[in-house]
Amino acid sequence: MRRGRQPPAQHLHAEVSVVADIRPEDPVSALVRESHEAALVVLGSRGLGRIAGMLLGSVRLALAGRSHCPVVVIPAATPSARPKPGRIVVGIGDAAGPSAAAHFAFAQATSRHGELIAARAWRCPAHEAADHPLLAGSSASTHRRQAEEHLEDVPAVLERTRSDAVVHRSVLQGPVHQILIEEAEGAELLVVGAHHAGGHHGLRPGPVNHAVLHCAPCPVAVVPDNTRSLRAGARATLP
Template sequence: MRLPVVVGVDGSEGSFRALDWAATEASRSRLPLRVVHASLWERYEGLHPADAERPTEEVLAEHLVAEARDRARRLGPEVTVTADVQPEDPVASLVGESHEAAMVVVGSRGHGRIAGMLVGSVSLALANRSHCPVVVVPAREPSTPPRSGRVVVGVSDAATPTPATVFALARAAARHGELVAVRAWRSPAHEAMSHPLLAGSPATAHHRQAEEHLEDVLAQLDRNASSGVVIHRSVVRGPTHQKLIEAAADAELLVVGTGRSRGRHGHHLGPVNHAMLHYAPCPVAVVPDTYDA
């Protein structure tokens, strides 16, 4: 069963940019596309009897998803596109969709009072609670044209490939592109020099440790280079969020993971995740570490 790429639309320019990205991704990944518009129009209009005139918001929503469906079909004629209107809170609706989706795609900003923010409340809440990867598409075109097929992923200190790295490799393979694996490191203020490599310069030792770790993870991620993806290694000193933003300057997609624990209210979005969602120059995929990639 091929899970769909799900995209949330609300009629804003940002949501149509997300739709275009989702349609293109569905086409290159050979996945179906599901367009969803969720709104609590029933709460504001009131429930209506069967013979009453339908609420204006319901009619507008149906026109919106029809327009979105037609637009997606023009972008990817070979993609199977379905569309649905749901009288539900947008976050709850898309979280529900995430149980049976390859990824959920949204714009970084929507309508209303959140439109002036860098990242809207729906995007943040969904990234916190989704059961599958969430891709947040910026509202504006990047100032630097992306390099075709380039995907950047942040490699954590986990000993084995995380769902984020697996997802990033798959997205690079679908593009017949390249993967840039970034491992950022920083020297602790007070460290115990117990590692054998730490006999020399601490900075040199930490860099070599980071290189070793990255090589080990990538060897497990793409055994025998079976994916066909060219993988570039980037081991850099400095704050992770800063180095990832720099690496993503000419990328088509930046992929990051979430915290390993999933609590009552969802995943743990740390400062790196928030920085990526606010400042990354390209679409950002947030992949739950609990996701079965």
């Protein structure tokens, strides 16, 4: 490891200590090792385009699947619209209680005295509509109601612990990645979770995370679903 001179980033906030390290190893291995003690790992997007960026060898995808702390990816492109101050979006999955991603997102919204958009996507399985065409409408209503009930329960736990952020619930029909990308328009941050896959492969970025990392119009935070990231979420505050 070779330590460089004072980096230009020091000029942004003089009170923050900045150290530049040059290491003779691949970026993913170096950053995964640093993530053991870090509150956040932040990466930039080089704007390779959607086709090149979707390649599975991406440093962003590899790190999102192996990091021990939340990973935030900042897009290279300037958003088409100015983000609404304090607006944070989080995807709510099927877990019974708030996930590490939900806790992290709520902490970010609270630190900004802003608002948290808890988004839940729902879809009526194709086989239900095909097998029971006369009951398709009833089946869709059932799935929507279940999504709404779940979205009432999960954020309610967070609201009882903190009061500096306003929580809005959004239940929409469609693919999860599409819903999250649309909700992220005008947001300062989109938060998604990563789940343990077991073995030495770490976490699963998954197709939803794969899509939002490359297509979301705002920075994306991928939060590992473990207790260490849950603790880090309370102290890792993004500007």
